[in-house]
Amino acid sequence: MTRVEHDLLGNRDVPDHAYYGIHTLRALENFPITGVALSSHADLVTALVTIKEAAALANSELGLIGDREADAIVRACREIRGGALREHFVVDVVQGGAGTSTNMNANEVIANRALELLGHERGRYEHLHPLEHVNRSQSTNDVYPTAIKTGLHQGLSRLTDAMSALAEAFSDKSAEFADILKVGRTQLQDAVPMTLGQEVATYAVMLLEDVERLKEAAALITEINLGGTAIGTGVNAHPRYADRVREHLAAILGIEVCTATDLIEATQDVGAFVQLSGVLKRAAVKLSKICNDLRLLSSGPRAGFGELNLPPVQAGSSIMPGKVNPVIPEVVNQIAFRVIGNDLVVTMAAEGGQLQLNAFEPIIAHSLFETVELLTRGCTVLRERCVVGITANVDRLAESVTNSIGIATALNPHIGYTAASRLAADALAQGRTVSDLALEQGLISAEHLASILSPHNLVRAGAPASASEMAGGHL
Incomplete structure (x- = not known):
């Protein structure tokens, strides 16, 4: 069964069951690009209908x-915000037209549901029209960027929660591993001792730094251009519309949004999206570095570092019995690669804007919403399926400290750089420990050596007492 709808290009048969209309139908035919429907970005759909609700109240x-x-439009929008009719948001997320197809998809679904609420059949637009009523005082060019910003704001809240929870899991592991000594490394070579707790604590700090950076970026996307309509001049909008719609939108969202002081600039400038994308990339890069470390530290179990044990979550090979791979850090690495690629897409799309409008906001939107969702899921999976179950291979860690050439660095202030260098070279050549050779060669007393190599002195700022202060000590 179909119904006939009309636009400037002519008549088309629209499936009678569809809440979308002729504009959406044409977009389905024109943009079979990614196979990813608008409904996949739930925050964007919610943001769109929230704007339509605020607009109806203001109008x-x-x-x-x-x-x-207005009441029918508001009721329809609230139903959709509650999860109804999402399957009718069908246009491809990547489209020409600067988001017009997305805006029209929302207008048509809302209008047809509102018609039903008024007791009319879908498509009877003489009673309530997608453009005359649902889209009144609006343009895609102010609705779409505002929807991207407010939708991303909601997604960023979940992302920062997920990152904070992951940081907390690392902090818990840091406390658990606080007294376990290990060898620190620079350029994959032995450096100086530290605790495993110190190593893991840095991951929490790295993540929390970017939680703050994301909150700063989120503040930038609370500036909106609703009321600017086509190019920011406010054509076809009531003089008081911008203030009224902003007030209603803020009340519905529960966040403070502000109208840009220059709506013409705000309609064409996508700098806030570039800024946000860069911060998301920063977070992804750090997250990937953390996962690189987890894969290195857990490598083995016999022929690698073998310092950490990641929880086994699945068999690792179809041919090698008993093999278990670090699949959770690996998938998060891949998320980071995607995020980094998305940042380049956002950069190029932003640069490609021309004159009073950026026509490439659909790919900016798709890239940013995908990035936020991937990072949120990645942080959650990494915490739940990996970090909370990490254990330390204590014997392996202790052995590495005992045998480390890096111990010579701790002796440097007490026996001098030249003697310490010679000691390190001799230990490496002879397969001996630095401690044994230092005592054997009479470079330091046993009591003084024990003080220098105590866990407290090895991993914290400040040197132990000098040799002359050690009773019975000698150089």
Whole structure:
């Protein structure tokens, strides 16, 4: 069964069951690009219908549409915000037209549901129209970027929560591993001792730094251009519309949004998206570095570092019995690669804007929403399926400290750089420990050596007492 709808290009048969209309139908035909429907970005759909609800309330207050029509639009929007009719948001996320197809998809679904609420059949637009009523006082060019910003704001809240929870899991592991000595490394070579707790604590700090950076970036996307309509001049909008719609939008969202002081600039400038994308990339790079470390530290179990044990979550090979791979850090690495690629897409799309509008906001939106969702899921999976179950291979760690050439660095202030270098070279050549050779060669007393190599002195700032202060000590 179909119904006939009309646009400037002519008539088309629209499936009767569909809440979308002719504009969406044409977009389905024109943009079979990614196979990813608008409904896959739930935050964007929610943001779109929230804007339509705020617009209907503002238009009604200003006498631009009737109260009965406004009430039906508001009721339809609230149903969709609650999860209804999401399957009818069908246009491809990547499209030409600067997001017009997305805006029209929302207008048509809302209008047809509102028609039903008024007791009419879908497609009877003489009673309530997608453009005359749902889209009143609006343009895609102010609705779409505002929807991207407010939708991303909601997603960023979940992402920062996930990152904070992951940081907390690392902090818990840091406390658990606080007294376990290990060898620190620079350039994959032995450096100086530290605790495993110190090593893991840095991951929490790295993540929390970027939680703060993301909150700063989120503040930049609370500036909106609603009321600017086509290019920011406000054509076809009531003089008080921008203030009214902003007030309603803020009330519905529960966040403070502000109208840009220069709506023409705000309509064409996507700098806030570039800024946000860069911070998301920063977080992804750090997250990937952490996962690189986890894979290195857990490598083995016999022929690698073997210092950490990651929880086994699945068999690792179809041919090698008993092999278990670090699949959770590996998948997070791949998320980071995707995020880094998305950042380049956002950069190029932002640069490609021309004159009063950036036509490439659909790919910016898709890239940013995908990035936020991937990072949120990645942080959650890394915490739940990996970090909380990490254990330390204590014997392996202790052995590495005992045999480390890096111990010579701790002796440097007490026996001198030249003697310490010679000691390190001799230990490496002879397969001996630095401690044994230092005592054997009479470079330091046993009591003084024990003080220098105590866990407290090895891993914290400040040197132990000098040789002359050690009773019975000698150089």
